[in-house]
Amino acid sequence: MKRRLSTAVSLPDPANRDDPGRRPTIRDVARVAGVAVSTVSYVINRSGQVSAETRLRVNSAINALRYEPNLLARNLKAGRAGSIGLIAPDLRNPYFAAVASGVQEIAQARDMLLVLCTTQSAQHWENYYSQVLRARRLDGLIFLSGSGMLTPSLMELVQSNSLVLVDERLPGLDVPSVVSTNRRGARAVADHVLSQGHHRVGIISGAPNLWTAGQRMAGYREALAAAGIDPDSVPVVAGDYQQESGYAAARILLSGPPAERPTALICANDLMAIGAMLYCREIGLDVPGDISLCGFDDIPLASLVQPGLTSVDQCGETLGRSACRLLLSLIAPPSPDDQGPIETDHPTKLVIRGSVAAPKAA
Amino acid sequence: MKRRLSTAVSLPDPANRDDPGRRPTIRDVARVAGVAVSTVSYVINRSGQVSAETRLRVNSAINALRYEPNLLARNLKAGRAGSIGLIAPDLRNPYFAAVASGVQEIAQARDMLLVLCTTQSAQHWENYYSQVLRARRLDGLIFLSGSGMLTPSLMELVQSNSLVLVDERLPGLDVPSVVSTNRRGARAVADHVLSQGHHRVGIISGAPNLWTAGQRMAGYREALAAAGIDPDSVPVVAGDYQQESGYAAARILLSGPPAERPTALICANDLMAIGAMLYCREIGLDVPGDISLCGFDDIPLASLVQPGLTSVDQCGETLGRSACRLLLSLIAPPSPDDQGPIETDHPTKLVIRGSVAAPKAA
DNA sequence: CTTTCAACACGAACCGTTTCACATTTCCGC
DNA sequence: GCGGAAATGTGAAACGGTTCGTGTTGAAAG
Structure with missing residues (x-):
């Protein structure tokens, strides 16, 4: 008992007060200003109920301490x-x-920080990050x-109203999302x-x-049918939205006589x-003379290749902005500086450039 | 005194225990497992000094609670x-x-999260984020x-050994940095x-x-001098590394007879x-027939434009990786899984494509 | 049959805030 | 001169973990 009192009772150790490198806390501020900790807190926040004089001292x-909360x-x-x-x-x-850029723009405006996680499309990482x-x-x-899947961890986020999907819509499930x-x-x-x-035609x-x-x-398929072509008769090769897969798919589709x-x-995105x-250039096919090509996304690159790539504009940045706005509205329901309803279906726009032309007279 | 005892003493309120939506805490786990909070903590962390049986119960x-710390x-x-x-x-x-991608790759491997902040090159935001x-x-x-400047807030980070610069080196100051x-x-x-x-020649x-x-x-300038051209005699227009400024600068430089x-x-980056x-294409100048063009960075785009842009490869991703490794080594000095010294001066590589040719016989 | 000592479990302090519920002072009208 | 509201300040309990120092065992050692 005596031992306890004499050694174990830990008084505030004056030594670590001067520990250099230690950043000042609200307690230090309170001590210096000669007020209670709570008062300092009130000064820092909704300065309610604190006299001008005290506020000044705090x-x-x-x-003086260069304190930051x-x-x-x-x-x-x-x-x-x-x-x-x-x-x-x-x-x-x-x-x-572009999407990230749009998200960050809105987050920035609302004093939110953005944590960026990349998954290389691997479910493993999707899962890891949703847990973290x-x-x-x-x-x-x-x-x-x-990957087109939602991990269980993600599903729980849906429940708590804090998940927004971009360019993805789950059959059956009613998950908030923003799409083109x-x-x-x-x-x-x-x-x-x-x-x-x-x-x-061929489809990638x-x-x-x-x-x-x-x-x-x-x-x-709608378009094909409308043009009188049986959709099931056209060759389709699936890629993965990467440039290389477009190259490989083209080789397959153009391998016939x-x-x-x-x-x-017809390619499902610009990169492909x-x-x-x-690939066409490599095997000596002229675009659009010998073969027409179109993409999707209208990334900046699309206008810079020669010939320009006919594509479909879906503004990633706008999508990102909407997604972020939607998310924030879910978190803090009815913000006062509300800017009306948030678009969840964004229109796309056909952008015609030089990569599509009439086929050579057969 | 009596009043105090009967009303103000706040016993743990059993009501909020069942508050749905409340996520379980370490205390809930302890209660269910019938052990002390600290024991649970030990199980979760360096499982030291916990019997197999207890560990199991915990x-x-x-x-059962689907607890996550x-x-x-x-x-x-x-x-x-x-x-x-x-x-x-x-x-x-x-x-x-690309740099961000490299940084994220390393951070991911070390279980670190990456907070992304974009500044639009505005000092205002640079300052804001360094404080936040x-x-x-x-x-x-x-x-x-x-902007090429370090805010005071950033300088303090230098002191605490937790700032790494990429592609920037401050005269006089010895700030850790990674550059090409x-x-x-x-x-x-x-x-x-x-x-x-x-x-x-002209320089952008x-x-x-x-x-x-x-x-x-x-x-x-070194190259010009070596070629016997007075560096001060060549016209220089400054851009801002954006595509538009390259366009504008070209218009100025090509305005003479x-x-x-x-x-x-000679352009200081690929985008410009x-x-x-x-611009050249627009005014009917053939590249490289009428005019040669070169860039810097070797972004993916450089190989896709027609003609391919002769450029200097500085792998942003590698730079990002090194920067992140360097930063982590500053934070936790000598990691055991050390992979040797970290490169801080990354070599660049000339990449020759079609955009440079001999001038037409004068 | 003590003593010693791991091994294991526990309680409480602490990290730096916010915020609730009071305590104290001031000031006013009666 | 007194009661009471308003204004201002305070202490202490959270938030949900980690970790230090100590208490309690059971078994090996003497």
């Missing part, structure tokens, strides 16, 4: 991290970069799937190609379990279309 | 956020996206400046252009207060070179 203590502690108390997460396959895809972000009590999550009108856009670009008189589609890939495919091979390749263009 | 309680609390206790920040001008610039990230006790910061050998790369590409026999430089811009300019205007434009290329 503020000068804050300045520890957000970690604040967040623990509040139970929210003040940041949102963005899970996306890969930043180097300009489309994802849950554990970190992030306020919300914007998810661009590379993929089907309509695909229909439009395919209509355009077919209206040039192509009869033998996206990964089959991706919602966008399905939608675009549906649009293409010249008389039978497609005079136009460019891959295909590279 | 683990099954964890599973609150990282916010953990971090407060630890005083570190377990994440690093990346401050960069703009994600849509593929070079920055300090307040959040982020473990470290990787900074790509758009900009000067050498610039020298190489300019040598290449001049070796084709160009005598009248970067913003003058950026370190990279200065270095590249120095390299160009045909006999006097440059036969080659592409802008210049667009």
Whole structure:
């Protein structure tokens, strides 16, 4: 008992007060200003009920100590991290970069931090990050799937109203999401190609379990049917939205004898279309003289290749902005500076450039 | 006194135990497992000194409750956020996206989260984020400046050994940084252009207060001098590394009478070179027939434009990886899984494509 | 049959805030 | 001169973990 009293009772150790490198806490400020900790807190926050004179003393203590509140502690108390997460396959895809850019723009305006997670489209990472972000009590999550699946961890986020999907819509489930009108856009670009008189076309589609890939495919099929072509008769090769897969798919689709091979390749995104263009160039096919090509996304690159790539504009940045706004509105229901309803279906626009032309007279 | 006892003493309220939506805490786990909170903690962490049987009980309680530790609390206790920040001008610039990608790759491997902050090259945002990230006790910061300046807040981070600069080196100050050998790369590409026999060249430089811009300019001047051209005699227009500024700069540089205007434009980055290329194309100049063009960065785009852009490869991703490794080594000094010294000066490589040719016989 | 000592479990302090519920002072009207 | 509201300041309990120092065992050692 005596021992206890003499050794174990830990008085505030004056030594660590001067520990250099130690950053001042609200307690230091209180001590210097000669007020209670809670008073300092009130000064820092909704300056309610504190006299001008006290406020002054506290503020000068804050300045003297160069105190900055520890957000970690604040967040623990509040139970929210003040940041949102963005899970996306890969930043180097300009489309994802654009979405990220839009998300960040809105987050920035609302004093939210953005945690960026890339998954290389691997379910493993999608799962990992959705768990980590849950554990970190992030306020919300914007998810661009590379796999087309929702992990259980993600499903729980849906329950708590803090998940927004971009360019993905789950059958049956009512998950908040922001999408482009993929089907309509695909229909439009395919209509355009077919209206040039192509009869033998090939399709380079996206990964089959991706919602966008399905939608675009549906649009293409609509257009084909409307042009009197049996959709089931056209050759389709699935890629993965990467440039290399477009190259590889083109090689497959163009492997037949010249008389039978497609005079136009409809590609489910620009990167793959460019891959295909590279292959065509390599085997000496002129675009659009020998073969027409179109893409989807309208990434900046599309206007810079030669010939310019006919594509479908879906502004990634706008999508990102809407997604972030939607997410924030879910988190803090009815914000006062409300800017009206948030678009969840973004229109797409056909962008005609030089890569599509009429087929050579057969 | 009596009043106090009967009303103010707040017993643990059983009501909020069942509050649905409330996530289980370590205390709930302890209660269910019938052990002390500290024991649960030990199980979760360095499982030291816990009997197999207890560990089992705790683990099954964890599973039953679907408990996940609150990282916010953990971090407060630890005083570190377990994440690093990346401050960069703009994600849509593929070079920055590549750096970010490299950083994220390493961070991911070390279980660190990446907070992404974009500044649009505005000092205002650079300052804002450096403060916010300090307040959040982020473990470290990787900074790509758009303005060439370090805010005071950033300087304090230098003191605490948790700031790494990318592609920036401050005169006098010894701030850890990772750079490409900009000067050498610039020298190489300019040598290449001049070796084709160009005598009248123009330069589109970067913003003058950026370190990279200065270095590249120095390299160009070396090459000019070596080729017997007075560096001060060549026209220079400063851009801002954006495509539009390249376009504008080209218009200025090519405004003279045909006999006097440059036969080659040396551009301080690819985006501006592409802008210049667009302008040339617009006024009917053939690249490289009428005018040669070169860039810097070797972004993916450079190989896709027609003709391919001769450029200098500086792998943004590698730079990002090194920067992140360097930062992590500053934070937790000598990691055991050390992979040797970290490169801070990354070599550049001349990439020759079709955009540079000999000038037409004068 | 003590003593010693691991091994294991526990309680409580602490990280740096916020915020609730009071305590104290001031001031006013009666 | 008194009661009471308003204004201002305070202490202490959270938030959800980690970790130090200590208490309690049971078995091996003496």
